[in-house]
Each structure stands twice: as structure tokens, then as C-alpha cells.
Amino acid sequence: MLRTSIVAALTCATLGYVMPARPAAAQASGLLMPHRAVYDLELKDASERSGISGMYGRMVYEFNGSACEGYTVSFRFVTKVDTGEDSRMTDLQTTTFEDLKNGNFRFLSRSFTDEQLDKEVRGLAHDDKDGVRVELSAPDKKEVDLAESRFPTEHMLDVLDHARRGDTFFESRIFDGSDSGDRTLLTTTMVGKRTKPVAGEPDAAKAGQFAEAEYWPVTIAYYNDDKAGDGLPLYRMSFKLYDNGIIRDLTMDYGDFVLSGKLADLEVFKLAECK
Template identity: 60%
Template sequence: MLRISLRVILAGGVSLVACASADANTDSASRALVPHRAIYDLKLKDASERSGIEGMVGRMVYEFTGSPCTGFSTNFRLVTKINTGEETRLSDQQTTTFEDMAARQFHFETKSFTDEQLDKQISGEASVAENGVKVEITQPDGREVDLPASVFPTGHMLDVIQNAKDGKNFFEARVFDGSEDGDQALLTTTVIGKQQEPEKGDVDADKAGEFSRAPFWPVTIAYFNETAQGDPTPVYNMSFKLYENGVTRDLTMEYGDFVLSGSLTRLELLKQQDPCPAPAK
């Protein structure tokens, strides 16, 4: 699961998966997450006149490796071509993250290119502190930010999976993922549907390889700015089909003025480099 910020699509900025909490249930669930490389084709599903977008296509490559005892790493690249009717712009986003579960630390680094020119670079470290999350941003400027208690993305992913297993269809959380300028967390609301079986003729499911017939949960996550007043509207909605092992497919990303769809075109399972020892009975 990953969140793609509006800045990524229109110029640069991003988020990603790479962290997990440390209680026993979460540790057991995180062992079920499979290392994998997934490729998604993106296309414009809908756009208002106000968006100024006439066409958009792209490709997203997401690689997830590691284990709860060695930490989780991700490598992510998103390339989009945007047609405004007056010009075509190429955006290239490259992000790496690493989560040290034992230390409860999260490293993030993002490079954003527009028309092959580097226009932004963000890197930093986040760690769980006594009263929240402390973020140390190393690029583009050295500064520290204190945020309220938040979970990191894979920790949030595991919470989604656990809630789905428990039959809970709604919960809220504050998530820090290093996106935008790396200095804010977002409030989220997650809605989980009942577990389903793939329908016949589901092309996106067929791309999931050995999981093509596995059951999944339909999930929708809405992200809100912390500072929003009154009855805020989400800055971003993401819907997808989620497997128990953390693989996602059939993405829909809503940014208000436009909507993108993402279809899984290839899923490759990767070898676990350093599996954790089995938990003691």
C-alpha cells in the first residue's frame, strides 16, 4: 500500500510503505508480508475542466523487501506524462525508505525530476519519541520537527489488515510517511469492505499470479490535513484491493479535480534475503 501525493503527479513529492509497529500481533502479521516487485500502469480516469489536464498516463514500480527482524526497505519509482493541452510534462519520482523495527525509526529519501531535471530532493529520519514522532530533515535544509504520535506506513498497513481480519470496517489513524516536505503527518480514515473472491474475467486479478484467485478486501483510505478546520474534505482518497500478504491491485486515486486508475500489470515475488527465526512456542 502506498500514498501518492498530488505533488508527485503534478510536479514532484511522494510517500511510501516501510514501517511496522512492534507488538506481538503486529510482528506475526508482518511476517506474512511478502517481498515483491509490482508494476502498475496508470491512466487518467476522470478530470474536471478546472484541473487543466487533458490527458495523463504513467507507470509505477514498487519494490518491497525485508523482514520484521532486519527491517523493511522499499524502492519506488513513478513516471507520469501529463498533457495540459498546451504542453506535455514528464514527471519522474524516485523514493527509497527503510524502517528499523527494533529502533522504531524510519528513513526516507525522495528525488523529483521534471523533464529530466532534478527539481527537488527530500531526505530525513523519523523516530518514535516519548510524546510523538521526531523528524530530522537533512535535505534540503537541516531542521527538526516534532509531530504528534503517528504510525508509519507499513504499521498502518498492518493495522488495516488486522482490522479487516477482525471484521472492523472503519478506523482512524495519524500517519507519517515522509511525503511532501517531510514535515507533517496526515489524519486518515479507513473503510474496509467484506472479504471478496475475484470475479471471473477480472483481468487485474489474473496479473496477480499465484494470488489471482486469493480473496481480498476492498479498502478506501481518505487523507486529511492536520490543520483543516470545520468539516474538511480529504486532500486525497485512495481505493484498492488488498491481500492479506500486503500486495495491492486495482488502484483508484482521487485528487479532487482529477482521478487516476492503476492496473497491476506484473507481480514478481522476491526471495526473502534474511528470514526471521520462527517465534518461540
């Protein structure tokens, strides 16, 4: 979301962690709930350096599929940004397909400003014996070999797995096709204790049948995958995570500005059964 530029890969050994095996994620994948969630976005804070005087928008996230047939995600992130002198509308549209069994990830991302296409990124990533190979068809046709990485649904499964085990901190390298589709991101994830909602909690009532369900408070920081980086995250996301992968009450911190995202609508789909 609002992904910024990312640079060159860093080895897992340098970070001091070991990538967990992919089969562990695949075994847990049936626990994810297909759904469509709509979030209202508004500016929570902005520094003078950001040049932003106002910002609001909407985010729509639709998750479908099964562990057997693969998972699809449709994502749209629309914001109206006011600088005090002018305003602009930004629109990020992404669709992905993730096949956990075979280690494949297809992605298509289009970004618009005031309804004019700025950039299109399209490609396929798949597990290779030495890491992840990315075959891009847009913006340029090329192939890139990257270090071993998690794809987005795999990473969510890892977060849930650590949360259930009571782990409070872990690190991962991920590939999600963002930016130009040829870089990886490093992440650190912090998981709080499983918590019951309290009266008046923001957007809990919009969670429908999950309004009173327990959740984990989660914060994920995203970093450049680059030894030459300054060690500061590109951005942080904090949210409340349910056991089925649905999230609400988001805070997105990009350093110079912070957005909040409140669940406005949630539609749960039928769980697909493996045939």
C-alpha cells in the first residue's frame, strides 16, 4: 500500500534468521476466510515536510480461493490528497493469484493519478532452487533472481502461526510485486497478546459476526532489502488481526504522514472446499 522504492537483496544469514519451510504455511492455509472488506481512510497526522494538508480515501480488499486451487486478491486504494495549493486523486489497483502448493505468484498492479495511468507492473514469480525467480512482462520484459522470500498470503499465514504460538517478534523477507516488481522487502512483525474487544472500540461493530471475537494487535515494519539502507522502515502498519486473517482498525505510518483505516463494511464469503 503506497509502496515506495525498494533496493537490492540482503542474505538471510546477515539478518540472523532462517526462513521457515513453505509446507508449514500450506498446511495452515485452510484457516483463512474469503471476504471483502472496505476501509474508510483519513489523515491522522502529517509533518510540514510531507506537504500534505488533508487526505482521505477508501480501501477495498477482496480475498478469495482455497489452499487447493490457490488464492486471489483484488485490492484498490483510492485517496484524495490536498496540498493546500492543489489536490490530486491517486488510485492503486492490484490483482494477484497465489498458488501455495506450487510456489507461484502472479501479479498485476496499475497506479493512476487523476484518472491517468502512471504505471503498470505485471509478472509472475515462482520458487526456484536458489530463491525466487521473477518474470516481468511490464513495465519492461525481464527476468530477475531474488533471495528466498515469502509471498503475501504465506506471510499472513506466518503471522497467524506465530500469533497462535505466542511468539511476539519475528522477521521475514517478502515479495509482493510492488514498486517495479523486481525487489524484495524485509519485515519485522510484533504480535501482542490475544485481546477481547472493549465497549466503544473503533469499528468493532462493523465486523459483524466477529464483533466480539478476540484478536491480536499486530505491527509490521517494512524495510528496504539493502545493506546500504539507513535501518529506518519505509513504513509501518498496525492493525487488529482475527484468527481467520480478517483485519480492522489500521494505522499506516509512512514517516512524514500517518493514515488511519476503519472497517466500514465486511462481507464474508463461503469457504471453498478442496476437491
